[in-house]
Amino acid sequence: MPPIEYPDEFHAPRSLHDVGMRGHTVEVRCLVCDRCRRFDPYALWWLFEQRGWNDKLTQVAKRFKCLSCSIVRRRVARSLVTIVDDPPNDDTLPRPDERTWRASVKRRRT
Incomplete structure (x- = not known):
C-alpha cells in the first residue's frame, strides 16, 4: 500500500506516538536492498521511550x-520510514501495558 498522504503539515503526525494514536503502521524500508518491515507503532514508541530516544519521525530513520x-x-x-495502513509484519517488539499507554496519551493531550 502507498504511504498515507496528508493535506498539509498541520495534520501530519510528527512522532511515533501520533502515529499510534491514529492507528497507522510504521514501515521501515532499506534504501539499498528494498527489504521492508512494518512495525506496530505502540511497540516501536515503547522501544524509543524505554531507551530515551527521540521519537520524532524526522529522527526515527537514524536509528534503523x-x-x-x-x-x-x-x-x-x-x-526510509513511512506511515502506512497495512498490518504490521513484525511482532518482535513488546507493546506497553494499557496503563502506560493511556498515561502517555493523557500527558500529551494536556
Whole structure:
C-alpha cells in the first residue's frame, strides 16, 4: 500500500506516538536492498521511550540500519520510514501495558 498522504503539515503526525494514536503502521524500508518491515507503532514508541530516544519521525530513520546489507555488503545502509495502513509484519517488539499507554496519551493531550 502507498504511504498515507496528508493535506498539509498541520495534520501530519510528527512522532511515533501520533502515529499510534491514529492507528497507522510504521514501515521501515532499506534504501539499498528494498527489504521492508512494518512495525506496530505502540511497540516501536515503547522501544524509543524505554531507551530515551527521540521519537520524532524526522529522527526515527537514524536509528534503523539494514542488518542484511551490513552482513552481506559490509556497509551500513540507511532506511526510509513511512506511515502506512497495512498490518504490521513484525511482532518482535513488546507493546506497553494499557496503563502506560493511556498515561502517555493523557500527558500529551494536556
